Amino acid sequence: MNVVRAVLIKELKDGLRDRRALLSAFLFPLLAPVFIYGLMTLVIKQNTESEDLVLPVIGQAYAPALMHQFEEAGFTLEVFDGSPEAAVRDKSVELVVQVPEDYQETMANFELTRVLVIHDGSRNDTRTIVRKVRRLITNYNNELAALRLIARGVSPKIMQGVRAKNSDVASDEQRAANLLNFIPIYVLMAAFVCGLGLAIDNTAGERERRSLEPLLINPVTRTALVFGKWLAASALAGAGMIITLGLCLAAMLALPIDELGLNFTLTPGQILMLLLAILPVPMFASSLQLLLGLFAKSFKDAQSYVGILVFIPVVPTLVLQFLPVASSLWMYFVPIFGQSLMIKEILGAETIPLLAYPAAFITTFATSLLVCWLTGRLLNQERVIQS
Amino acid sequence: MIEVSGLKKTFGDVVAIENVSFNAADARVTGLLGHNGAGKSTSLRVLYGLIKPETGYAKIDGIDVSQDRITAQSKLGVLPDGHGLYTRLTAREHLQYFGRLHGLSDDRIEARSEELIRMLDMQGIADRRTEGFSQGERMKVCLARALIHDPRHVVLDEPTNGLDVMTTRKVRELITELRALGLCVLFSSHLMYEVAKLCDDIVIIAEGRVVAVGSPEEIRAAAGVDNLEDAFVLLSEQAVSV
Numbered sequence: 162m163n164v165v166r167a168v169l170i171k172e173l174k175d176g177l178r179d180r181r182a183l184l185s186a187f188l189f190p191l192l193a194p195v196f197i198y199g200l201m202t203l204v205i206k207q208n209t210e211s212e213d214l215v216l217p218v219i220g221q222a223y224a225p226a227l228m229h230q231f232e233e234a235g236f237t238l239e240v241f242d243g244s245p246e247a248a249v250r251d252k253s254v255e256l257v258v259q260v261p262e263d264y265q266e267t268m269a270n271f272e273l274t275r276v277l278v279i280h281d282g283s284r285n286d287t288r289t290i291v292r293k294v295r296r297l298i299t300n301y302n303n304e305l306a307a308l309r310l311i312a313r314g315v316s317p318k319i320m321q322g323v324r325a326k327n328s329d330v331a332s333d334e335q336r337a338a339n340l341l342n343f344i345p346i347y348v349l350m351a352a353f354v355c356g357l358g359l360a361i362d363n364t365a366g367e368r369e370r371r372s373l374e375p376l377l378i379n380p381v382t383r384t385a386l387v388f389g390k391w392l393a394a395s396a397l398a399g400a401g402m403i404i405t406l407g408l409c410l411a412a413m414l415a416l417p418i419d420e421l422g423l424n425f426t427l428t429p430g431q432i433l434m435l436l437l438a439i440l441p442v443p444m445f446a447s448s449l450q451l452l453l454g455l456f457a458k459s460f461k462d463a464q465s466y467v468g469i470l471v472f473i474p475v476v477p478t479l480v481l482q483f484l485p486v487a488s489s490l491w492m493y494f495v496p497i498f499g500q501s502l503m504i505k506e507i508l509g510a511e512t513i514p515l516l517a518y519p520a521a522f523i524t525t526f527a528t529s530l531l532v533c534w535l536t537g538r539l540l541n542q543e544r545v546i547q548s
Numbered sequence: 549m550i551e552v553s554g555l556k557k558t559f560g561d562v563v564a565i566e567n568v569s570f571n572a573a574d575a576r577v578t579g580l581l582g583h584n585g586a587g588k589s590t591s592l593r594v595l596y597g598l599i600k601p602e603t604g605y606a607k608i609d610g611i612d613v614s615q616d617r618i619t620a621q622s623k624l625g626v627l628p629d630g631h632g633l634y635t636r637l638t639a640r641e642h643l644q645y646f647g648r649l650h651g652l653s654d655d656r657i658e659a660r661s662e663e664l665i666r667m668l669d670m671q672g673i674a675d676r677r678t679e680g681f682s683q684g685e686r687m688k689v690c691l692a693r694a695l696i697h698d699p700r701h702v703v704l705d706e707p708t709n710g711l712d713v714m715t716t717r718k719v720r721e722l723i724t725e726l727r728a729l730g731l732c733v734l735f736s737s738h739l740m741y742e743v744a745k746l747c748d749d750i751v752i753i754a755e756g757r758v759v760a761v762g763s764p765e766e767i768r769a770a771a772g773v774d775n776l777e778d779a780f781v782l783l784s785e786q787a788v789s790v
Contacts, residue, residue, distance in 0.1 A: 167648035371632030380622035
């Protein structure tokens with residue numbers, strides 16, 4: 162136990178003095194809120210309309226009643242000259258509405274009149290305004306049809322057949338949580354990023370600077386050395402992960418997410434549950450990094466091996482994206498998968514089976530211990546000294 | 549007392565050492581002499597418990613290193629082949645770390661550190677981080693951390709390799725001092741004159757085999773030459789030609 166503590170203290174002291182490595186490790190969590198705030202602000206902006214909507218129109222004079230509808234809806238009309246296709250293509254306008262010259266004539270003859278909406282379907286940012294314009298035209302059409310029926314003494318109700326009624330079973334929190342898919346990824350990634358430098362330095366680095374041999378000459382078990390190194394790397398990874406979680410949540414609370422008609426609240430209970438859920442993740446990450454760090458032939462080798470590990474947290478979200486299955490208990494037993502699920506469910510204020518916490522904790526923690534034991538075995542082999 | 553008997557170790561197809569046997573007595577300095585690649589470091593690595601021999605044994609005060617590595621290692625102070633330092637720790641922190649790994653109390657470590665810092669003239673560098681230390685300064689830190697637990701047996705792998713004259717002298721003084729304290733000192737070197745000057749007993753190793761054992765006089769007699777360096781070259785060459 163004393164040996165584990167001695168190694169832990171030494172590795173932490175050594176690691177915390179490595180300012181540059183520390184800075185690069187903790188850049189990741191510090192960038193989290195910036196990233197989230199920026200991305201989410203963009204999403205919110207695209208989904209909510211701005212007050213000042215400008216609508217370029219060709220042939221305004223042909224359809225005064227329709228134009229009035231647009232103005233009522235908050236559009237400022239603008240006369241458009243030139244080629245509408247070219248203007249839309251070079252992005253100088255978002256869209257152009259073209260009223261045909263024979264508008265009044267076809268209208269009078271009860272023929273179908275086509276109002277052209279020229280837009281670029283590949284642009285994400287204009288999708289909302291295009292949808293709004295089309296909806297207005299459809300509404301105007303319905304009104305017109307109703308008026309025509311009334312003029313013939315027929316009730317417009319005759320037009321009403323079947324209509325879909327929306328009933329969304331997702332709670333506002335759940336729908337918000339859907340937008341939060343990247344929070345589990347980001348938080349879990351932090352556990353893999355923040356302790357990485359220390360884990361490599363303390364295995365492959367130790368061998369590269371030829372300090373492994375003097376270390377192994379000490380009368381201690383190799384397993385004790387591994388546990389000390391593991392706890393040091395875990396501590397750093399854990400600190401980074403908790404900072405990331407805190408900053409992500411703060412960014413979410415600061416965002417005007419209610420503008421999307423969604424709801425995101427956070428209770429102290431939820432925060433506690435989150436912490437409980439993700440606690441073993443840094444230990445898991447660090448144990449794998451130590452094993453690979455010691456297994457690698459050189460420092461550079463170790464960096465590339467361990468770098469691949471960073472993408473593990475992306476896997477669960479990706480899998481669930483393409484295989485949207487209801488969560489069942491076995492999933493919580495899979496390290497990282499379980500935690501990823503739990504973060505999402507806790508943020509979405511869903512109820513989690515009580516067994517999920519011990520299930521996820523025990524399997525993840527036990528796997529880490531197993532990996533540490535394997536690392537200890539590896540350290541007992543002679544070839545580990547020869548680089 | 550260090551006893552080494554019948555050691556054999558191969559790496560792949562290469563036989564690094566074969567049938568290496570020698571003893572190192574208490575209160576004496578034993579020199580392990582050989583060319584680069586003769587098998588000195590491999591023999592010592594078996595002795596300090598880093599690799600296991602295929603045959604034979606190494607015993608420290610009767611304790612077989614392969615059987616009970618931890619007890620054997622606690623009796624040894626070792627300057628190994630690789631002697632890297634932690635650049636972000638001070639010299640004193642190195643001593644503290646290794647002292648704790650040996651299970652010493654912090655008070656004991658502090659007292660012993662002071663003693664070693666004085667012994668090795670390290671007052672000026674004790675509280676500096678080891679980054680940028682000269683070769684000699686690094687060697688002093690390595691020697692001090694090898695001796696932190698006050699071992700009765702000291703094994704030094706090429707302790708003067710690459711050092712300047714001043715530090716070399718310091719290391720030689722240290723070796724003599726340790727012998728005066730009654731310790732069993734075993735060191736390796738490829739420098740004949742150094743071994744001749746310091747050692748009570750000499751073990752010459754060539755091509756992974758022990759080719760001569762004895763006091764400087766006995767070695768000279770065995771080779772039939774007056775000069776110890778000539779004796780070393782002659783005995784080594786004989787081993788190669790066999």
